[in-house]
Amino acid sequence: MTAQASTSVSKSRSSSIAAPRLTAEGDAIIHVENLVKVYDPDIRAVDGISFEVRRGEIFGFLGPNGAGKTTTIKVITTLIKKTSGTAIVDGIDVDKNPAGIRKIIGYAAQEVGIDDELTGRENLRLQCALYHLPKEEREERIAELLKAIDLEDAADRRAGTYSGGMRKRLDLAMALIPHPKVLFLDEPTTGLDPQNRAAVWDYIRGLNEQGMTIFLTTQYMEEADRLADRLCIIDHGHIMAEGTPASLKGSIGADVVTLSFKTNGVANPNATAKAALARIHGIREIQEVDGGIAVYAQDAPALVPQLVLALNDAHLDIAELTLTHPTLDDVFMKYTGRKMRTEEVTPQRRTPWGARRRRPM
Amino acid sequence: MTAGEFFGEVKSIAGRWIKKTLRRPPFLFFSLVQPIVWFVLFTAAFASVADIPGFKESTGTGSYLTFFAGAVIIQTVLASAMQSGVGFVTDMESGFLDKLKVAPIHRASILLGKLLSDGARILLQTAVILILAFALGVGIATGLLGLVLLFAIALAFGIAWSGISTFIALATKNSESTLMISLLTTFPLLFLSTAVMPKLLLKSPVSDIAVYNPITYIADGLHGLIITPGLNWSVVGLAFLIIGAVGFITLSATTTMFRRTVSA
Numbered sequence: 001m002t003a004q005a006s007t008s009v010s011k012s013r014s015s016s017i018a019a020p021r022l023t024a025e026g027d028a029i030i031h032v033e034n035l036v037k038v039y040d041p042d043i044r045a046v047d048g049i050s051f052e053v054r055r056g057e058i059f060g061f062l063g064p065n066g067a068g069k070t071t072t073i074k075v076i077t078t079l080i081k082k083t084s085g086t087a088i089v090d091g092i093d094v095d096k097n098p099a100g101i102r103k104i105i106g107y108a109a110q111e112v113g114i115d116d117e118l119t120g121r122e123n124l125r126l127q128c129a130l131y132h133l134p135k136e137e138r139e140e141r142i143a144e145l146l147k148a149i150d151l152e153d154a155a156d157r158r159a160g161t162y163s164g165g166m167r168k169r170l171d172l173a174m175a176l177i178p179h180p181k182v183l184f185l186d187e188p189t190t191g192l193d194p195q196n197r198a199a200v201w202d203y204i205r206g207l208n209e210q211g212m213t214i215f216l217t218t219q220y221m222e223e224a225d226r227l228a229d230r231l232c233i234i235d236h237g238h239i240m241a242e243g244t245p246a247s248l249k250g251s252i253g254a255d256v257v258t259l260s261f262k263t264n265g266v267a268n269p270n271a272t273a274k275a276a277l278a279r280i281h282g283i284r285e286i287q288e289v290d291g292g293i294a295v296y297a298q299d300a301p302a303l304v305p306q307l308v309l310a311l312n313d314a315h316l317d318i319a320e321l322t323l324t325h326p327t328l329d330d331v332f333m334k335y336t337g338r339k340m341r342t343e344e345v346t347p348q349r350r351t352p353w354g355a356r357r358r359r360p361m
Numbered sequence: 362m363t364a365g366e367f368f369g370e371v372k373s374i375a376g377r378w379i380k381k382t383l384r385r386p387p388f389l390f391f392s393l394v395q396p397i398v399w400f401v402l403f404t405a406a407f408a409s410v411a412d413i414p415g416f417k418e419s420t421g422t423g424s425y426l427t428f429f430a431g432a433v434i435i436q437t438v439l440a441s442a443m444q445s446g447v448g449f450v451t452d453m454e455s456g457f458l459d460k461l462k463v464a465p466i467h468r469a470s471i472l473l474g475k476l477l478s479d480g481a482r483i484l485l486q487t488a489v490i491l492i493l494a495f496a497l498g499v500g501i502a503t504g505l506l507g508l509v510l511l512f513a514i515a516l517a518f519g520i521a522w523s524g525i526s527t528f529i530a531l532a533t534k535n536s537e538s539t540l541m542i543s544l545l546t547t548f549p550l551l552f553l554s555t556a557v558m559p560k561l562l563l564k565s566p567v568s569d570i571a572v573y574n575p576i577t578y579i580a581d582g583l584h585g586l587i588i589t590p591g592l593n594w595s596v597v598g599l600a601f602l603i604i605g606a607v608g609f610i611t612l613s614a615t616t617t618m619f620r621r622t623v624s625a
Binding site for chain 2: 078081111126131174
């Protein structure tokens, strides 16, 4: 994988021969500008976002549910029409030639789109036909993918009998059938247990190492941190921050102490706390966030005793105190003022015959 | 996109639906058990209808079973067509439709593949009914050509009526509504037609309504082929004409609604 220079992106790694402006999009495989999607009646799911995905990178969209991640992915993959703006994939405009885009992308949706009444192998065969793979290549391609996603033993069982992890993996294999130039993964590990999640991560990384560009959305900080070369933090249809995970965390430049208070007669504990802490040396910034305050400081562990004393003097009862080195969680909090809901939600799968989940191999 | 690719897509999509249908227990029930129940129950309960003066003269047969065979075909096709739309709802809910939409296929093949699979299912069900009817002693008075025409009517009728439930499914995106509305718009039509009772024995207002009911003409076509020796082309032709007209309306509406669904 080679990272080429891009004049349109400030954090260009190359400072050599200046590329002419005309080829500014030279290494961007996805180019999105001022994208807006308004759903009826007046929900601005995506509200004027711009970003680029470079050829060969893993690009992440990090944000909570309802941030506009899926809407963005659906516009780029030609599933829904945008309200305004531009979206270009590998030089092809979504408006002008959606069919051209469909030929070069693979897409695994958030809800797994597999046919439960067909076997895993039959699902893959259908996908081969839909992507017009030459007949003589099909079985070989299917065998190869089944092996890669570790579904060989279950290949001839109905997909309806698969566990959640197996279904996600089969769906991923479906998206890979056409050898896509760009792979779109909408929350590839949502609902998976840690073991399955790690396996999917390894696999995605492997695909990327072979040169595939990957655009993924996630609501998991850890996933974005581990996988993405670059990422956008998205909330309420806006891009709040953009950069490499390291640069985003670096932008905080400090440890974070998050505090919340008991409401014992103090009218506005957050404001009181901010005032009480204002005199302490070494605090870079204090920010009000969901349910408390965030204190940013270079050497937070040394400051904690002072914080506690100052708050005590101000008659504030601390309900919770957490000290962290900067994580993408903190980045999200810094740019949105809110915590991301990172609880692991494993939705109950409904099957008409009751629970039929099996342990993944 | 070449024609070869297009046919390949339609074939794969139709193949998927056929495979799914054959694997479903309800399909076996509706295709096998239900026609048997209809034959046995109705003909047992209404056998004496054939004794009513004028029945034999107006229908051409003294056996209610023979007369009723056409009604069983209509009923089965109606029930089968009613469910056609549900497949689209499940595909929308499961996300499979998105998978089809994001694939580099001609989008018409999604709809065409589905309708063809519905047609294939209906042919199979018609075959089962006719085998049952033979076993019960019903013959086809118009011979082999009549048999082919019977299948052709059932097929065209089924696809035309599949358009209704598919339209409702795409419009409501809800399987319960689809089944309910389809049921309401199709079954009353069966009993307000000449399918189960010859025209002579229908009383007003049913006899008046039956004149405007397309099912009447399809039933007349089927009854004619089964009962009356010598092909009466005007009756059969009228049946095809009516099916064509209904099919044109339902399939145009469905196509429009489908375009709207896939281009959202």
